[in-house]
Amino acid sequence: MTQNGSHIEEIDTNRPHPARIYDYLLGGTTNYAVDRQAGDQLAAAAPEVRIGLRANRAFLRRAVRYVVGSGVRQILDIGTGLPTSPNVYETAREAAPDVRVAYVDNDPIVAAHAGTLLGGSGATGVVLADLREPQAIVDHPGIRRVIDFAEPVALLLVAVVHFLTDEDRPEQIVAALRDTLPAGSFLVLSHATGDFADRSAAQAVYHKATASLNLRSRAQVERFFDGFDMVEPGVTQVPFWRPDTPPPARSGEIGFYGGVARTPGAVRVGG
């Protein structure tokens, strides 16, 4: 939450923002000096961070292709980030041209780049909202315009839940979203961890940022999939989730878990 108690933040160029730090570390240009400084500190504290973020993006693309290949035509991407090519819509469209994508982020700079995310298509929407208010996301007219919750949905929570503190009760938030998903839906989730190296110095970089970094263990990350049926191979470090190329060097050090799971129950056929 911001200091004035609002979950929706103003564009603040004095404090590093997760979306802009991530953009900088991926080689993007939508970032300010404070973000670049934080990104450099992060890379010093966790030398594998850049390959980790690229591996997270590659996981996201493979997972999107997987869920679209499984028949899902609606994607709810919460914690979208700044546009990075190929974005979720571009990846999904390669697999099926009739996919619809709703993007959600609580950083106004992401909404400011909505034009790039939307790509001039009515099949996508961008909503400024906060994961900590899941019902407000589900009820939002901008989401309802794109997503029909009577049909299977792929819920993407990729590299975002670690910005929720334990006090935010992230398990309850994910469960609340899960309960809105019909049979045949998917959860795609990735999450930062300190299981493979001491990452307290990386966490400290976020102390002055607009969101904290909350590293969680494998068992804690697995709990976010409660109530879903895990897709093989379960929760793994992101490079090892159904790789389609040899995992990059130093993949074993990458501090990101990822997994995909499906809502249980019979899949409805037809409309």
Ligand SMILES: C[S@@+](CC[C@H](N)C(=O)[O-])C[C@H]1O[C@@H](n2cnc3c(N)ncnc32)[C@H](O)[C@@H]1O
């Ligand atoms: C590290 S980026 C991940 C981007 C993309 N999902 C990916 O994995 O490539 C995290 C994004 O989550 C957003 N975010 C952080 N906390 C959030 C919250 N409580 N609600 C919505 N978005 C949030 C940030 O603004 C940022 O754009």
